[in-house]
Each structure stands twice: as structure tokens, then as C-alpha cells.
Amino acid sequence: MSVDSLVVRARGLWEDLAQVPVSFDPPGAVNVVVSPRSRLCPNGWVGVVALGGSAIVTAPNDSAAQFVRDALGCLPVEAVVDGVLVREVLPVRRVLGPAALAYVSPAGFRPVEAGALAxxxxxxxxxxxxxxxxxxxxxxxxxxxxxxxxxxxxxxxxxxxxxxxxxxxxxxxxxxxxxxxxxxxxxxxxxxxxxxxxxxxxxxxxxxxxxxxxxxxxxxxxxxxxxxxxxxxxxxxxxx
Incomplete structure (x- = not known):
């Protein structure tokens, strides 16, 4: 499985977790949608996931979505998952992350032998x-x-x-x-x-x-x- 295939599968996962129709747009895009039940983040929070050069963002309501859309629209994709830079454009109470998202294919997997360990x-x-x-x-x-x-x-x-x-x-x-x-x-x-x-x-x-x-x-x-x-x-x- 190529890296491109891993990106496609990973994007499909996070699009599902958004709980509303949303997609990762072409490279450089940040797609903000309203999703009160989003699984990208804790309830009532804003969730951001960047994969393969574009990002999706879920907000709990319309006003928050517009606020976030205006603030994050001026940032490049890599910045919308940077907690320090996000604090410069949004009034943030708390931040969780950023956490790196990594994936592996069967061909790319490098297993480790247990050796003497049971x-x-x-x-x-x-x-x-x-x-x-x-x-x-x-x-x-x-x-x-x-x-x-x-x-x-x-x-x-x-x-x-x-x-x-x-x-x-x-x-x-x-x-x-x-x-x-x-x-x-x-x-x-x-x-x-x-x-x-x-x-x-x-x-x-x-x-x-x-x-x-x-x-x-x-x-x-x-x-x-x-x-x-x-x-x-x-x-x-x-x-x-």
C-alpha cells in the first residue's frame, strides 16, 4: 500500500468521525463544518485534523464555525494544527494536542522480534x-x-x-x-x-x-x- 493509499484510508476515517458530510479538499484547503456530535474533539470543542496537505475542522454551532472559519482562513494548513499559532488568532481556553497521526501498511511494517522476551x-x-x-x-x-x-x-x-x-x-x-x-x-x-x-x-x-x-x-x-x-x-x- 502506497503512502497515497494510506492518506485516502486515513482521510476516510476522519471524515466519518466528523459525523457530518465533509471532505478533505485539495491541498492547502481548510474545510470548516458544523457538527455538534463530532468525534474529532471533546463535546462542545473545535476539532481540527490535517492530513495530506489539507484539513477538516468541526465546530459545535454556526456562530463558532463562522468565527473559526474567519480566524483559521488566514493560516496555512500546517498552522491550523499548531497550538501556539492558533492561540494567536483565536481566544483559546484549552488545547489538546497537537498529536501526530501515523499509519503503516503491511509492506511498510517493520516487526520487532521479541528475542528472549516472552x-x-x-x-x-x-x-x-x-x-x-x-x-x-x-x-x-x-x-x-x-x-x-x-x-x-x-x-x-x-x-x-x-x-x-x-x-x-x-x-x-x-x-x-x-x-x-x-x-x-x-x-x-x-x-x-x-x-x-x-x-x-x-x-x-x-x-x-x-x-x-x-x-x-x-x-x-x-x-x-x-x-x-x-x-x-x-x-x-x-x-x-
Whole structure:
């Protein structure tokens, strides 16, 4: 699957998540629509997704849409997902992101062998996963969203305790939204690549499109190591 094909599939996903008819226009365009039930962002917020050189934006009502349309219309596409630049043209209360959106095809995937590590599968509600989230802390656990996966969790244990886990949540358009989390003391040793590789392998075997959404540079490096290609970004904005 080429990068262009990945862009087409990724755009189709986010167009569906907008919950109203919308499309990514030709390169350079920013398409703003009204969607009170948009899944691009938290309820009542403005959601922005840029992919392949154009962007779609959802706003909760007509007045917000016009306000956002006027403000973002003066920015290039890459700027509408830049939280700093957006604050210069909009009265922003809070911003989530930007998060990089990366995708991988079967041909581009670079699996990582577990080597001497034993990768175990656990059900997504297993208490050992909740213990890992507790150890990782609220910020990292919230970023990973391991509690939302629908796949099995692929885990590595040390001394009986889960120190790294990965899985994915089934999203629309046959997309696998990947989650990866590693305990603080076990980071920097490649465990995220091992568990993430196991999760992505299963997703590709099922014919799904793996999606890796991340803000931390370390998480983005793991995705790159597995062959993911960053195609765009997502930003959520709460207007003051």
C-alpha cells in the first residue's frame, strides 16, 4: 500500500468521525463544518485534523464555525494544527494536542522480534493492566488509553509484574487505534517496540489499518521504528 493509499484510508476515517458530510479538499484547503456530535474533539470543542496537505475542522454551532472559519482562513494548513499559532488568532481556553497521526501498511511494517522476551496476551480488562496504568501515572496512562482497547493486551512481565503493554481499539473504517504503555523504570529498553509490534501484527493480520496517535517524542520514535509514516496531526480547541 502506497503512502497515497494510506492518506485516502486515513482521510476516510476522519471524515466519518466528523459525523457530518465533509471532505478533505485539495491541498492547502481548510474545510470548516458544523457538527455538534463530532468525534474529532471533546463535546462542545473545535476539532481540527490535517492530513495530506489539507484539513477538516468541526465546530459545535454556526456562530463558532463562522468565527473559526474567519480566524483559521488566514493560516496555512500546517498552522491550523499548531497550538501556539492558533492561540494567536483565536481566544483559546484549552488545547489538546497537537498529536501526530501515523499509519503503516503491511509492506511498510517493520516487526520487532521479541528475542528472549516472552510476550503474553491478557484480556483488556485484566487487573494487571490497571496496575501498570497506576504505576505509569495519570498523564501517561491517559495518553496511552490502554483502558479503551478492544483487542487482547500484549504484555511483557518482569518478576511477575507487567511492565509494558500494547493493544488496539477497533475504530470505524476497519482502523486499529494502537495504545502502548511502559512502566517508568522499564523505559528505554525497547519494550514498547516489542509489545507494539505484537499488537500491530495482529491488526494487520485482521486486515485493519493501524493508527498511531501520539504527542510524546518517545512514542513517535517507537512508531517510526515500526514503519509508521506520519501523515498529519490532530488538534482540539476549547474556545474561551
Amino acid at each position: 510476550v503474553e496476551q491478557l484480556p483488556p480488562a485484566h487487573p494487571d493492566l490497571r496496575r501498570l496504568e497506576h504505576v505509569a501515572g495519570d498523564d501517561d496512562a491517559g495518553e496511552a488509553s490502554l483502558d479503551e482497547i478492544t483487542s487482547p493486551a500484549f504484555v511483557v512481565r518482569e518478576y511477575g509484574r507487567v511492565v509494558a503493554a500494547a493493544g488496539y481499539r477497533d475504530w470505524p473504517r476497519r482502523t486499529a487505534h494502537v495504545s502502548v504503555l511502559t512502566a517508568p523504570e522499564a523505559r528505554g529498553r525497547g519494550l514498547a517496540r516489542v509489545t507494539g509490534s505484537a499488537a500491530v501484527t495482529q491488526a494487520l493480520t485482521r486486515g485493519l489499518l493501524p493508527q498511531w496517535r501520539a504527542r510524546p517524542p518517545a512514542s513517535r520514535r517507537v512508531a517510526t521504528a515500526l514503519g509508521f509514516v506520519e501523515l498529519g496531526s490532530q488538534l482540539s480547541i476549547e474556545i474561551a
